[in-house]
Amino acid sequence: MDVLLPALGNVLAPMALLTLILGTLAGMTIGALPGLSSTMGVALCIPITFNMPPELALILLGAVYVSSVYGGSVTAILLRTPGTDASIATALDGYPLAEAGRGGEALGMATLGSLFGGLFSVIVLIAIAPPLSTVALAFGPQEYTVLAIFGLVTIVGVASDRPLKGVLTAAVGLVLAAVGLDAFTGVQRFTFGQSELFDGVPLLPVLIGLFSVSQAFNLCVPAGGGVLTGNEQKLKGRSLPLWHDVRRSLRTMLRSSVIGSVVGILPGAGTSIASFISYNEARRHSPTPERFGKGELEGVAASESANNAVTGGTLIPTLTLGIPGNAVTAVFVGGLTIHGLIPGPSLFTDHAETTYTLILSLLFANVLFAILGLWVCRYLVVVTKVPGAVLGPMILVFSVIGTYALRNAVFDVWLAIGFGVVGYFMERWRYPAAPLVIALILGPILEVNFRRSMQISHWDLTTFFTRPLSLTLCLLVVLALAYPLWTQWRRRKLQR
Amino acid sequence: MxxxxxxxxxxxxxxxxxxxxxxxxxxxxxxxxxxxxxxxxxxxxxxxxxxxxxxxxxxxxxxxxxxxxxxxxxxxxxxxxxxxxxxxxxxxxxxxxxxxxxxxxxxxxxxxxxxxxxxxxxxxxxxxxxxPGVLAVAADSPYQTLDDFVGAVKDDPESVVISHEGLGGDDHLAALNFAEEAGIDLSFVAYNGNAEATASLLGGHITAFEGNMSEAASQIQEGKVRGLAVWSDERVEPIADVPTGKEQGYDVQAAxxxxxxxxxxxxxxxxxxxxxxxxxxxxxxxxxxxxxxxxxxxxxxxxxxxxxxxxxxxxxxxxxxxxxxxxxx
Amino acid sequence: MTLDTIDRSVAMLVGVLCGAVVVVGLGMRGDAGLFPAIAATLGLLACMGIGLDTLRSRPPDELPPSLPWHRFTIWCLCILGLLGLMVTVGTFVALPLFLLASLRWLGHLRWAAALMIAIAFSVLIYVVFVYLLAVPLPAGWLTD
CATH class of the missing domain: 3.40.190.150 (Bordetella uptake gene, domain 1)
Structure with a gap:
């Protein structure tokens, strides 16, 4: 721990603080804009870090990473335009709150949740990173398969008032997830010869289409449309959540932070699994589950603390094993190696000072975005008062430019617009969009790991039940499936 | 040459x-x-x-x-x-x-x-x-040389599972080339990238990993992974203690x-x-x-x-x- | 059209598509088609469920909120114009024109206000994406 002090000195040096502030602001902006993902933010910062000393470079990358995940919540809540899949679950409850004029409270809760999750995972990273990294290795293809099923089961929670329609959009998502060159046989599946589809239907254009572009339609098409519903278009409620609401959500935040950190450790599991599982768990433990999806502050807290807890979690295997936990940290590894830091245990011995500088800068970045967030959110809420027909074209422009910027492909822009129209009609006809996106994310994880399990076990289906970890996960899935049915049954019995 | x-x-x-x-x-x-x-x-x-x-x-x-x-x-x-x-x-x-x-x-x-x-x-x-391509196993694997590995595959083809990072990519071609040279059939598991394959190898879920030197070098240097062979003419820095395939009688060149x-x-x-x-x-x-x-x-x-x-x-x-x-x- | 009629048509359409996916999937080489076939079967079952659900006589069969076709058409034309101009004339001609058109005809802002917002917002996009993030947006005729 004697490296913590010099590391602290590094972070608090004037240049470092300036970098930290700029990085946090840049990250928040990047996260908030639809189409600019955390991955892209970090990737775009790497050339800038070429000529920086390694400490400053890491501070910049770390600050951009954690604050971009938080930044996604701002537009997810106020405009229902989640920039990345991490904030879809945030929009589920955040946007209804914004519509009711309570956007300020939702933003405040999101900020506190993000801060809690972020700090929790950084503390975990400082305290027990090396032993925890074994968790990443204990998960084999069998466990990933069951984890993906667990994530899909949460769709039941998300689309609970119309389960059949939820299952249908999820199935469509799974079919879309199968598009592309099959990694195992090389067969072209439903690509229609389009080389843009060989790698599968790209996630972010679909996400931006279903949420942001369709939202632009929602705002623009009806005459006099806008975010705020109701006749008196004014902001009700306060700009910060009540202490009572925060205290009520503390347990949810803690549970979500644990889920987020653990899922973060697993390479390739993805942020959205963490936020959806946490959201579902919060709903399951709530005394008023029927309020979820209609504007429940606890739902915002659950999703946000989970997705920010993932940030610290993903760095655990990245730093200790040299195995990046997700796309962002893979880019991060590129940034580290450019500065001569090869991820692995040597980071905690030979380069301990630099490594702890990075970790501490994450801590400070969390605090910094929380302060900035709590300060600006009372002003940002004004966005919801802007007339829909003014807001809509701007959201559309951001969506189009952001989608193009993902991989410089016009094809993706058409895809986003197409899914925007589909999403607009899906919403009018009450088909939930979130299950489609979750299925599109989890489909490949499910399929690839299922087939890997089969290749490893030589087509022995019992392999999922003979491994202790995978069996435990199977039981959790059964629990998550059976619990809502059981409560429903009990409620019906009580009513009688 | x-x-x-x-x-x-x-x-x-x-x-x-x-x-x-x-x-x-x-x-x-x-x-x-x-x-x-x-x-x-x-x-x-x-x-x-x-x-x-x-x-x-x-x-x-x-x-x-x-x-x-x-x-x-x-x-x-x-x-x-x-x-x-x-x-x-x-x-x-x-x-x-x-x-x-x-x-x-x-x-x-x-x-x-x-x-x-x-x-x-x-x-x-x-x-x-x-x-250059590298064939590697986890440090606690019983296989020390290519011959051990080939022997194990010949005894029980189902006991060995090897990763590659993309069908028809250089890793896959390298492993196929090696299998042909050794006269064995390998059962493959496809991975999307180095990260997941390395995690699977270190976790003991697969037997061997076929990848590139730059990806495997740090794990080999730290002693978590043992390089069985590097598919080049001569040994390469910084993993010069990993023998080439040629030295062990399997003339495979892949990079x-x-x-x-x-x-x-x-x-x-x-x-x-x-x-x-x-x-x-x-x-x-x-x-x-x-x-x-x-x-x-x-x-x-x-x-x-x-x-x-x-x-x-x-x-x-x-x-x-x-x-x-x-x-x- | 009531929601029930729409649901029935959607279930029919998506059901047929899912059926096609199952057929194609089962015809694929190796186990490549297994997963899409399973997913599409799930979709097919859901479609059947939705279809049967609409046949159950429930009193409140709602109408979806009415769609203002006039505004919808203008908005779609604006978007098509934006994309068309972006790849031919260039992003920074298309953006202000798109914003101007949609703010004027959908937002009913005054020309001056619409023009000001359109230009200011395009400059913002230029600064963020081209200047700060170095994204190579299609420049069209503006190259060289």
């Missing part, structure tokens, strides 16, 4: 080239090129190893050219999208791109019906990196190479100038030091030699493919 003679030639040529270019780029060749930023197409995502090399290269080449180089990522279809863009770009010298061998030369026949470019449309400029190419039809003066700039950068000790740090072994092959290198590899792989296609048809 081929690589070595190329190296020797390039050193001699490089020395002569440097002298020549110093005079030429300012006078005879200076047909007002470059007069605007140059686009460098990377067929893989930002932050990956190809992208990292491209960006470092661009940093040095900008100084030589005196003009900005804009790195444009056009990932998709395992590189094909980027190469289609490269092949179709205006051949004016303002677009160059990275090509990854052997992947770039196999698509024209493995994806014969759908592929969007042909090798005739791309003119290779210079190879920079050759990253992933990364170099630069321009659209065919670029004016000869521009091609020569870009070649000279590439040579300057690749021979720069600072650039070499940065590549070393990333465990990316430099293997400079310039101009016509590189064109031949790609064409030879294409012909060799195509005849292999025609004999026994590695993707089910």
């Amino acid at each position: 081929r690589v070595q003679s190329n190296l020797l030639r390039t050193i001699v040529l490089g020395a002569a080239g440097t002298v020549l270019v110093g005079g030429l780029s300012t006078s005879a060749l200076a047909v007002d090129y470059p007069s605007k930023p140059i686009e460098m197409i990377v067929a893989f995502g930002a932050g990956g190893s190809t992208d990292t090399m491209a960006r470092i290269f661009a940093k040095y080449a900008e100084k030589e050219l005196g003009e900005r180089i804009v790195v444009v990522n056009r990932p998709g279809a395992g590189g094909e999208i980027g190469w289609v863009h490269l092949a179709n770009a205006e051949p004016d010298g303002y677009t160059l791109g990275l090509i990854n061998s052997p992947v770039v030369e196999v698509y024209p026949f493995t994806r014969e019906e759908t592929v969007g470019y042909s090798l005739d449309e791309i003119r290779p400029l210079a190879n920079v990196i050759t990253d 992933a190479s990364r170099g630069f190419a321009v659209p065919a039809g670029v004016p000869q003066e521009v091609y020569d100038m870009l070649l000279a700039v590439t040579r300057e950068v690749v021979e720069d000790p600072e650039f070499r030091a940065e590549m070393d740090q990333l465990n990316m072994p430099i293997n400079a092959i310039y101009g016509q030699d590189y064109v031949d290198f790609i064409n030879d590899s294409h012909d060799r792989l195509k005849s292999l493919w025609e004999k026994d296609p590695w993707i089910e048809q």
